[in-house]
Amino acid sequence: MISITEWQKIGVGITGFGVFFILFGILLYFDSVLLAFGNRHKLKGTSFFLGGVAIVLLRWPLLGMLLEAYGFISLFKGFFPMAFGFLGTAANIPFLSMLSQRLQGTSSMV
Template sequence: MLFDKGFLAMGNILFVSGVLLTIGLKPTVQFFTKPKNHKGSIAFGFGFFLVLIGWPALGMMVESYGFIMLFSGFWPTAAVYLQKSPSIGWIFHHPVVTSLITRFRGRRVPV
């Protein structure tokens, strides 16, 4: 079997548990219920439901969309962090990559 729904469901549970343990209960609930995150939260939850009922491939695609929608605001911050990293930062100093980073830098999330 290409995808085992038990492992996928466990991964989803561990992901949500990790977010919960990292930032706490109240901030986790606030994050998933923010109006700008509704589309991502619904997609992630529906994808999780699809995995549970036995449609793991479709569920993973829907979850991936929800994950991207939920965490798209963090990508610019992650890019700046990676650019300053001594081990792989040199990749992010390439002109093409630098132009992509500067395009999204205005939407950076404060950390």
């Protein structure tokens, strides 16, 4: 018989809780009611994006890509100000500012 220490018992218990909550989270993530409730206010963007994919598959690539672009913009229009705000403050981040200065100094047109 294998002897298990108290620390190993605690580790197995914590790991069991972790596995349970991960599986429970995945189960709730794929719940159709919760997915519909969370995506209801973005129905217009989702339908334009998926409609664009369908139109591309029906061999109308230009129209389909335009519809996909409109759907993408309408889906993520709340995220764009935050992303552009981060890019505006990226010069204040030490590693990124040093990297951008180094890349600006080494670029040449020759």
